[in-house]
Amino acid sequence: MAFVEASKLKKYFPVQKSFIAQLLSRQTDYVRAVDEIDLSVRRGDVYGLVGESGSGKTTIGRLTVALAKPTAGRVSVGGTDPFAGGRMKEFRRRVQMIYQDPLSSLNPKMKVGDAIGEPLRYLAKMGSHKRRLAVDKMLETVGLSPASTFYDRYPQELSGGQRQRVVIARALISQPEYVVADEPVAMVDVSVRAQIMDLLLRMQSDLKLTVLMITHDLAVAKYMCNRISVMYLGKIAETGDNEQLFSNPLHPYTKALMAAVPIPNPRARTEKNVPTGEIPSALHPPSGCRFHPRCPYAFDRCKAEEPRPLEPEPGHFVFCHLYDR
Amino acid sequence: MGIVGESGSGKSTLGFAIMGLLPRSTARWSGKIFFEGEEVSSFDERHARQIRGRRVAMIFQDPMTSLNPVKKIGDHFIEYIRTHEPAVSRQEATKRTTAIMHDLGIPPARMADYPHQFSGGMRQRVMIGLALVLNPALIIADEPTTALDVIVEAQILQLLADLKRKYNLSVILITHNMGIVAQMADKVAVMYSGRIAEIAPTIDIFEQPKHPYTQALLQSIPTVEAGRKTLKVVPGYPPDLTNPPSGCPFHPRCPYVFDRCSVEEPKLVATGANALAACHLLTRRP
Numbered sequence: 001m002a003f004v005e006a007s008k009l010k011k012y013f014p015v016q017k018s019f020i021a022q023l024l025s026r027q028t029d030y031v032r033a034v035d036e037i038d039l040s041v042r043r044g045d046v047y048g049l050v051g052e053s054g055s056g057k058t059t060i061g062r063l064t065v066a067l068a069k070p071t072a073g074r075v076s077v078g079g080t081d082p083f084a085g086g087r088m089k090e091f092r093r094r095v096q097m098i099y100q101d102p103l104s105s106l107n108p109k110m111k112v113g114d115a116i117g118e119p120l121r122y123l124a125k126m127g128s129h130k131r132r133l134a135v136d137k138m139l140e141t142v143g144l145s146p147a148s149t150f151y152d153r154y155p156q157e158l159s160g161g162q163r164q165r166v167v168i169a170r171a172l173i174s175q176p177e178y179v180v181a182d183e184p185v186a187m188v189d190v191s192v193r194a195q196i197m198d199l200l201l202r203m204q205s206d207l208k209l210t211v212l213m214i215t216h217d218l219a220v221a222k223y224m225c226n227r228i229s230v231m232y233l234g235k236i237a238e239t240g241d242n243e244q245l246f247s248n249p250l251h252p253y254t255k256a257l258m259a260a261v262p263i264p265n266p267r268a269r270t271e272k273n274v275p276t277g278e279i280p281s282a283l284h285p286p287s288g289c290r291f292h293p294r295c296p297y298a299f300d301r302c303k304a305e306e307p308r309p310l311e312p313e314p315g316h317f318v319f320c321h322l323y324d325r
Numbered sequence: 326m327g328i329v330g331e332s333g334s335g336k337s338t339l340g341f342a343i344m345g346l347l348p349r350s351t352a353r354w355s356g357k358i359f360f361e362g363e364e365v366s367s368f369d370e371r372h373a374r375q376i377r378g379r380r381v382a383m384i385f386q387d388p389m390t391s392l393n394p395v396k397k398i399g400d401h402f403i404e405y406i407r408t409h410e411p412a413v414s415r416q417e418a419t420k421r422t423t424a425i426m427h428d429l430g431i432p433p434a435r436m437a438d439y440p441h442q443f444s445g446g447m448r449q450r451v452m453i454g455l456a457l458v459l460n461p462a463l464i465i466a467d468e469p470t471t472a473l474d475v476i477v478e479a480q481i482l483q484l485l486a487d488l489k490r491k492y493n494l495s496v497i498l499i500t501h502n503m504g505i506v507a508q509m510a511d512k513v514a515v516m517y518s519g520r521i522a523e524i525a526p527t528i529d530i531f532e533q534p535k536h537p538y539t540q541a542l543l544q545s546i547p548t549v550e551a552g553r554k555t556l557k558v559v560p561g562y563p564p565d566l567t568n569p570p571s572g573c574p575f576h577p578r579c580p581y582v583f584d585r586c587s588v589e590e591p592k593l594v595a596t597g598a599n600a601l602a603a604c605h606l607l608t609r610r611p
Contacts, residue, residue: 052474052475052476053474159562159563159565160332160562161562162562189331189332189501189562189563190331190501190503190542190545190546191331191538191541191542191545191559191563191578192559192562192563193545193546193547194545194546194547194556194557194558194559195558195559195560197547197556198556198558216474216475217547218475218549219546219547219548219549220547222547222548222549223547223556246549256476257475257476258549259479260475260476260478260479261475261504261549262478262479262482262502262504262505262507262508262509263504263507263508263548263549263550264503264504264506264507264531264543264546264548265507265531265548265550266507266508266527266528266531267528268507268550269507269508274476274479274480274483275476276480278444278445278446278447278474278476278477279474
């Protein structure tokens with residue numbers, strides 16, 4: 001069985017309406033951030049969720065660590081369903097999250113050493129002496145060495161890359177089994193990105209973590225993930241192993257995404273076939289296949305019927321009517 | 326012309342300087358800027374205004390903060406045209422706006438909409454249109470697609486390239502994305518810590534980078550191209566500009582560092598046709 005499992009997972013956010021609008025109509029509109037998704041992440045996977053803004057990838061990440069409650073469907077991590085009564089505390093010890101912006105996820109008035117130790121204080125009820133030892137060790141592990149020169153510093157005294165190391169240290173010190181990394185390198189300088197990606201990969205293999213890597217950057221997913229799902233407007237478009245997805249992308253949306261990435265090779269300049277338009281609103285998503293209004297291959301069935309998952313090669317799933325003719 | 330660099334490398338400041346937008350009271354600066362043969366850096370504010378907008382225009386990263394939320398899109402254009410060219414009538418300005426809307430791929434009916442009714446990509450199209458409507462010779466685009474998703478980014482870059490060709494523009498494209506310069510630029514300047522590390526034709530920058538920073542940067546970026554290559558990590562972090570390293574600013578991170586690097590600042594030296602780099606390795610005697 002998969003380690004992280006989601007079935008028919010749904011998250012709708014109600015749209016805030018003005019008082020008068022509430023009086024006039026009883027009906028509430030919903031943003032369908034995640035709409036009936038199945039996900040299965042094996043133990044030890046670095047699983048990539050790739051998509052543009054508004055595709056629902058962050059919401060899925062938050063649902064799998066119980067930072068958001070599903071509207072419908074269920075999630076489980078290592079067999080535990082956090083919403084199935086009384087198991088939340090146990091669940092919290094096993095999962096962690098790494099955010100995109102290290103500056104806003106660190107308390108500016110707290111020494112970074114103390115910040116890293118917080119999870120041990122609350123989740124493991126560890127005393128201050130033992131905590132200090134554990135934090136020093138962790139600082140060295142994430143490359144903030146020597147630990148004594150970093151423990152007493154404040155977040156704003158560190159560079160962006162060092163801050164992201166602190167955030168990673170804080171997430172991993174309580175020895176979680178499952179970590180959601182939400183765009184962990186998006187705000188890190190280009191020359192520092194490879195350091196942070198390599199640190200995450202090293203920690204993942206040393207601590208035998210299962211990682212859900214949320215990113216909009218296909219190149220980052222390619223470098224880090226062994227299995228990847230591409231998302232579009234609250235739905236999964238395609239799922240496959242790294243090699244399958246990049247050497248043989250099937251969904252027209254995946255193909256469009258790949259074609260749109262500017263390749264750092266001036267000899268590979270191509271006239272691009274970029275789809276027109278932008279992602280429609282998740283308030284009223286298109287009928288049938290959600291990509292159909294922008295898809296160059298759309299035919300009548302795409303508008304009428306939602307595509308089922310198809311498996312044209314083993315382990316490679318695509319939600320597209322083109323492969324069902 | 327592409328200018329690449331990380332945050333804090335000075336690439337935006339360079340763009341602002343060329344636009345004459347650095348605050349005169351608080352910024353201390355020296356050196357000269359020439360535009361169409363004239364030294365524009367010595368112009369007073371009134372004189373500078375005749376160039377800014379009309380001959381040189383700028384496109385910024387975040388279109389929402391550059392557009393007035395309570396003003397219709399069309400009125401942005403009309404006001405902008407008539408501020409710079411008071412002789413132009415409102416009708417004439419509307420006519421020119423309609424024409425530019427066509428170039429941008431925006432239906433002219435949407436001129437009556439407000440900025441919040443536009444998507445991110447459409448707003449950035451509007452910014453490009455505003456920059457173009459006075460027929461400038463040079464456009465400075467400062468991270469024009471950083472706030473956009475990758476497919477919309479590709480659309481905007483395509484539009485920029487098409488309009489550049491159509492109006493015979495010069496473009497300075499400021500970005501941190503090596504992929505974008507590879508796709509768009511003829512020539513690239515690589516900036517580090519407020520200085521130009523290397524400047525050369527795009528092909529040379531990517532195929533024979535001379536500066537160790539350029540080399541390191543290219544080996545450390547992941548790509549979607551075939552083959553899952555291992556990345557070479559650049560050690561260390563970009564410098565703190567309030568307290569930059571002595572000598573060459575890259576020396577604390579450079580794999581080839583030698584004694585001279587921490588003492589003496591390297592000057593740009595010719596490394597080929599139209600190519601310059603600032604590194605002591607290039608002038609080191611064997």
